[in-house]
Amino acid sequence: MTSVTSLFAPVDTDLCILVENLQQLIGARHPILSAAAEHLFGAGGKRLRPAIVLLVSRGTMLDREITPRHRRLAEITEMIHTASLVHDDVVDESAIRRSVPTVNSLFGNRIAVLAGDFLFAQSSWYLANLDNLEVVKLLSEVIRDFAEGEIRQGLNCFDTSLSIEAYLEKSYYKTASLIANSSKAAGLLSGVSADLAKDLYAYGRHFGLAFQIRDDILDFTASTEVLGKPAGSDLAGGNLTAPVLYAMEEKPDLAVLIEREFSQAGDLDRAMELVQESNGIERSRELAIHHARLAVQYLKQLKPSESSQALMDLTDYVVSRLY
Template identity: 50%
Template sequence: MVFSQKLFLSINQEISQLNVNLQKMAQANHPILYAAAKHLFKTGGKRIRPSIIFIIAKVTTNDNIIRPEHKRLAEITEIIHTASLMHDDVIDDCDTRRGLNTVHNVFNTKIAILAGDFLFAQSSWYLANLNNLEVVKVISKVITDFAEGEVRQGLTNFDTFISIEDYIEKSFYKTATLIACSCKATAMLSKTPLNIQNDFYLYGKHLGLAFQIIDDILDITSKEDKLGKPSGSDLKNGNLTAPLIFALEEKPEILRFINQEFQNKDDIKKAINIIKKTKGIQKAKDLAEEHIQLAIHIIKSKFTCNDTYILLLISDYILKRFN
């Protein structure tokens, strides 16, 4: 991918080693569990989260060196992310992910849930072995937040009264918390002052929210071959996202499809066509840009070095995924 090749040239070696280590960390005694656990690691993904950790590590250390504990944190973060995807795919009954059949499709639902649980357990074990209680507290909260986010999403499925504020809060629990907490934990491992740790937490939070909003736009605007999973999945599962919430203000006729839970074959396609005729997608993109600007402001106003520039480029990349 051009993104990782050009933007992250300075950490290519660390990303390559991370990919090797993830395979080792997914090892389980039972061959089926091992096969299921490493299934999602096959395609690699974008590795955005570990890449951000590596860059922040360089920004926050005097010698610009990524230390072993930073590398381990990056691996833990990616394992937690992958475990959450396995569970998400079961909950959403998603057939494909990153262009591959999902774990529960290849094996079965029980194996997928157990594999996700196994990866969460592995991440906790490696996290404990960092021997840094404060970092353990910060990252452990992520797993609690994931569960909170899933419950909130489940309780608001097909709920047409959901507000943008509700949506942002849910997006924090489901996506932004991992990026925010891992950014803060990176600064903690670099032994930076508390105010610096909190700055990186806010940077990660706003970056994560923007990432989720753009993801939700792409669910409506992109084709399945580009997404790596079926488009319109959010609508199908009753997960009302920013583009749809904004579109409802202009086109309340979409309510009919939501209230019927898209029961007819072409309902999702019809709803997407209506959304595209509104300002919903543009308003959602504007909302993502607001969060990107907040993230950029934190970095620009307080940190200046070559690697800081890469953090700004990451923000730009997240917005350009929309185009």
Template identity: 75%
Template sequence: MTSATSLFSPVEADLRLLSENLIQLVGTRHPILSAAAEYLFGAGGKRVRPAIVLLMSRATMLDEDITPRHRRLAEITEMIHTASLVHDDVVDEAQMRRGVPTVHSLFDNRVAILAGDFLFGQAAWYLANLDNLEVVKLLSKVIMDLPTGEIQQGVTRFDTSITLEAYLEKSYYKTASLIANSSKAAGLLSDVSRETSEHLYNYGRHWGLAFQIVDDILDFTGSADTLGKPASSDLKSGNLTAPALFALEEKPYLEVLIERKFAQEGDLEQAIALIQDSQGIKRSRELAAHHAQLAVEHLADLPPSESRQALMNMTDYVLSRLY
């Protein structure tokens, strides 16, 4: 499997600077929040989202270096992503994230909620200071989309009538919106054409959807060690993702198990077996590959460069996580 970090060579130095800046941006005025933020930013993670922003920035600024505003956009993107993870972990009552304890399990729920709010607030402040209204609008929309996706997921738990379209919409809000809008924002800071900025948006949108679909497949095929959380946790909590939705079309008894919320002993194990015995995982892989291919097609407008090639390779990386 290709590692994400090996694809980031055009922006390797940029990412090192980003890691240093993130902790500095949080500041030390609030010791507990600063400790939580420092823990978060030091807890690993592949920095995929800011890497895509930086690669987009370099791919659209071939004749000159990227600006401090491009760098700040990448930092804002990682802040928003990290803030959303802190809140998600509280909602999901998750004890582990990326193989390390979550903020609320280390501190408590109150600190975790405040830490997430603090990071969202910091991101909004630095966003406003970019002095670009269109970019502010794009990233503000992301901050609205993230809880929208969480709410949609929450109100459709154990709902076997959810459609694939509704699943993809929720996946856009939860995952793809940030990548799509920050990719477009990077292009706007580079003064690309309106048409090119829409292509950058759609690269991020389809890349994000492919990434989420792959994540949802791994919930059935990965181990707790590789996932950094318990396997099949989505299904157990009633979050029906692509493999389950496809499996429901050919395994009628799966609906019975889900609708009674796996109340009887062995229900969850039986449901997992039904999904693995169906075409659900295969069809989900095909859906992820479809979105990955669409993402690549939206890079055709950009001139050839090392950064554009890295963005194309990022779509292969998404799919390679399955193998």
């Protein structure tokens, strides 16, 4: 199977520059916060979000070199994403991410929250210095969306009345918003038309939804080693995702287990079994494929290039990991 990093070939050099720049952007004025941030940046993430920004940048600047503002946007995108992970881990009380200890488990919740705030503040500062009001608005909306998504997830814990529509809306806030808005922002920095900017946003939106649904499926089908965190952790924490919501339509007993918050011995194991026995995972696969196909449709305005092909191939990669 093609690896996701091989799909980044058109921007490999750009990603190497990005990793070097991120270390410098964090700064050394706050040693503990810097140590926490450097721990995250060195944790082996795939750099998917900045890679998409760089691919869109190169795919819309075919006869020109991408600008320092394109590179800075990619760096800002990774900083915002990383900040959100730090806060998520505090809220979820996670000890492991990407198979390494989380910032909160190493430094404590107080430092982790401050580290996340620090990264959000740093990203906002560099964002303002792009001197492009439309791009500032787009990425500022992302930061607001992250908070909205986290609040909604917290309010909907163990809520068996949650609809697929509400789940997708929360998934947009927590995952797709950053990919959608940063893709559009990259196009705007290239001076694309309003129509193409709108299509780049739609590509990012549907790709982000497909990606999140894929991750939610893997929580039931992949091992703890592959996930880099305990399998079934979302369900255990009351975060009801597409496979569970679909499974509850077939398995009423699943809702009973969830509503009592797995308070009895064996509840969580039985809940996992019920999801596996249902069509919930298959229906979730179909939902992910639907959004992946929609994403590709919105790339038709891009001229053919290695970068535009990589953006298309990324949607295939997301779907390919479902089988």
